[in-house]
Amino acid sequence: MSHGFDYDLVIIGAGVGGHGAALHAISCGLKTAIIEAADMGGTCVNRGCIPSKALLAASGRVRELRNAHHLKSLGIQVGSVEFDRQAIANHAGNLVSKLQGDLTNSLKRLGVDIIRGWGKIAGTQKITVAGDGGEKTITAQDIILAPGSVPFVPPGIEVDGKTVFTSDQGVKLESLPDWVAIIGSGYIGLEFSDVYSALGCEITMIEALDQLMPGFDRDIAKLAERVLITPRDIETKVGIYAKKVIPGSPVVIELADFKTKEDVDVIEVDACLVATGRIPATKNLGLESVGVEPDRRNFIPVDDRMAVLSAGEVVPHLWAIGDATGKMMLAHAASAQGIVAVENIVGRSRVVDYRSIPAAAFTHPEVSYVGMTETAAKELGQAEGFEVAVSKSYFKGNSKALAENESDGMAKVVYRKDTGEVLGVHIFGMHAADLIHEASAAIASRQSVNTLAHLVHAHPTLSEVLDEAYKRAIA
Numbered sequence: 307m308s309h310g311f312d313y314d315l316v317i318i319g320a321g322v323g324g325h326g327a328a329l330h331a332i333s334c335g336l337k338t339a340i341i342e343a344a345d346m347g348g349t350c351v352n353r354g355c356i357p358s359k360a361l362l363a364a365s366g367r368v369r370e371l372r373n374a375h376h377l378k379s380l381g382i383q384v385g386s387v388e389f390d391r392q393a394i395a396n397h398a399g400n401l402v403s404k405l406q407g408d409l410t411n412s413l414k415r416l417g418v419d420i421i422r423g424w425g426k427i428a429g430t431q432k433i434t435v436a437g438d439g440g441e442k443t444i445t446a447q448d449i450i451l452a453p454g455s456v457p458f459v460p461p462g463i464e465v466d467g468k469t470v471f472t473s474d475q476g477v478k479l480e481s482l483p484d485w486v487a488i489i490g491s492g493y494i495g496l497e498f499s500d501v502y503s504a505l506g507c508e509i510t511m512i513e514a515l516d517q518l519m520p521g522f523d524r525d526i527a528k529l530a531e532r533v534l535i536t537p538r539d540i541e542t543k544v545g546i547y548a549k550k551v552i553p554g555s556p557v558v559i560e561l562a563d564f565k566t567k568e569d570v571d572v573i574e575v576d577a578c579l580v581a582t583g584r585i586p587a588t589k590n591l592g593l594e595s596v597g598v599e600p601d602r603r604n605f606i607p608v609d610d611r612m613a614v615l616s617a618g619e620v621v622p623h624l625w626a627i628g629d630a631t632g633k634m635m636l637a638h639a640a641s642a643q644g645i646v647a648v649e650n651i652v653g654r655s656r657v658v659d660y661r662s663i664p665a666a667a668f669t670h671p672e673v674s675y676v677g678m679t680e681t682a683a684k685e686l687g688q689a690e691g692f693e694v695a696v697s698k699s700y701f702k703g704n705s706k707a708l709a710e711n712e713s714d715g716m717a718k719v720v721y722r723k724d725t726g727e728v729l730g731v732h733i734f735g736m737h738a739a740d741l742i743h744e745a746s747a748a749i750a751s752r753q754s755v756n757t758l759a760h761l762v763h764a765h766p767t768l769s770e771v772l773d774e775a776y777k778r779a780i781a
C-alpha cells in the first residue's frame with residue numbers, strides 16, 4: 307500500500323490501452339489494479355482487431371484460391387473451393403477466447419489485481435466500483451481512465467443486431483446475407499467489404515462524404531478503389547447518406563443527398579452493416595466529480611503526457627488513454643499512450659509522438675500510412691512557409707511483387723522540399739501493414755529522403771518499393 311492509498315495506480319477499462327498501462331506499471335513497481343465491467347481485452351480483442359483479422363485471414367484465402375486466373379499464371383490449378391461460414395466464425399471466436407485468456411493471465415501472473423464491475427471516479431484519487439457484490443470504494447495515488455469507445459449509430463438508423471448491425475455483431479459472422487449494404491467506407495467498412503465480397507455477398511457501399519475512403523491519402527484511395535471496389539462489383543453510393551434504416555426482411559434504407567438533404571432513392575437489402583465511426587464511452591464515469599468536462603465530441607481532454615485537462619489545466623493524478631481521448635483510435639496507439647501515462651506517473655517525462663504511429667486497413671491487398679497526407683502536409687506547409695513534394699513508386703516495378711504475381715499497389719512519400727524531411731508515407735499493396743514500419747522509424751527520427759535514399763534494402767523484397775520512392779525523390 308502506497309502513501310495510505312489502496313493502490314499506486316487504478317486503471318478503469320481492461321482494453322488494450324488499460325492492459326498495456328497495467329503491464330508497464332507493474333514493471334515500474336507500482337501496485338496496480340484494473341477495473342473491467344464487461345469482457346477482458348475490450349474492443350480490440352473481443353469485437354475489433356482480432357476477430358476482424360481472423361475473418362479476413364479466411365476470406366482472403368478464399369479469394370486467392372478462387373482467383374483461377376492469378377493461380378494459373380503461377381502454374382497452379384485448384385478445383386472448386388468451398389468454405390464453411392460457421393467454421394470461419396468459430397476460428398474468430400476461438401481466437402477471441404484464447405487472447406482474452408492470455409491477456410487476463412498475463413495481468414494475473416504479474417500481480418495486477420483485476421476488479422470486476424463498473425468503475426467511476428468519486429472525487430480526487432477515489433473510485434467506486436459497482437459489481438455483483440454491491441458497491442465499494444477504493445483509493446489510488448493515480449487513476450488512468452481507459453474506457454474505450456462504442457460504435458456510433460447516426461440518427462434515423464435503427465440497429466436490431468440481426469439485420470441491421472454494427473461491427474460488434476458483424477465480427478461474429480452469424481450470417482452471409484445475399485446483399486448487404488455497408489454504411490461508411492472507412493477502414494472498418496472497407497475490411498468488412500473485403501470479407502463479404504470474398505464470401506460471395508453482393509455489396510452496396512454508402513459513403514456520405516464526396517469520396518470513398520475519406521481519411522486516406524487521395525492517390526492511395528483512388529488506386530485502392532480501382533482494386534478493392536470496382537473489380538469486385540461493389541456498388542457505391544458516394545455523397546449519399548442513409549437517412550433512415552429500418553430493420554427487417556428486407557431491410558429498407560432511405561437514401562438522401564448528403565449536401566442538399568434531398569431524398570434520392572430507397573433500397574431494399576438483406577442486411578446492413580453500420581460502420582459510421584466510433585464514439586467515446588465516457589458516460590457515467592464520474593468525470594464531473596473532479597470538474598472534468600468532455601470536449602464537444604465527448605472525448606476526455608488530455609495533453610500529450612496523457613494528463614487529463616479541465617479548462618486547459620492539468621487535473622492532478624488523473625490520466626486518460628485510448629479511444630476515449632479521440633487522439634488516434636487504434637489499439638497500438640492506446641497501449642503506447644498507456645505506457646506514456648505510466649512513465650509520467652513515475653516521474654519520467656514522456657509525450658506521445660502521434661506523427662510516427664502507423665495505421666492500416668487489412669484488406670487484400672492492405673493499405674497503410676504514417677504521418678500526413680499530401681493535402682494535410684500542403685496545408686501545414688502553407689501555414690509555416692515551406693513547400694511539399696511527393697514521390698511515388700509502384701509495385702508493378704518491384705521484382706518481388708512481380709514474382710508473387712501481386713503487383714497492384716503503390717508507395718507514396720510526402721516530404722519537405724527544402725530539408726527533405728519525410729512527413730508522411732502511404733502504401734497500398736501486398737503486406738503494406740508490415741512495410742510501413744520502416745517509414746514510421748524514419749518519421750520518428752525526422753529522417754530526410756536524402757538519407758533514406760542511401761539505405762540499402764535487401765533484393766528482391768517488397769521493401770524496395772520504399773527504396774525506389776526515396777531514390778525518385780532525390781533523382
Ligand code: FAD
Binds near residue numbers: 356453494639668
Ligand atoms: P477498448 O478496447 O474499447 O476497451 C475499453 C474497456 O473499458 C472495455 O472493455 C469496456 O468494457 C471497459 N469499460 C468502459 N467503461 C468502464 C467503466 N466505467 N468501468 C469498467 N470498465 C469499463 N485497431 C488497430 O490498431 N488495428 C486494427 O486492426 C483494428 N481493427 C478494428 C476492427 C474493428 C471492427 C473495430 C471496431 C476496431 C478496430 N480497431 C483496430 C480499434 C481498436 O479496437 C481500438 O482502438 C482499441 O480497442 C482501443 O482500446 P482502448 O483500450 O482505448 O478501449
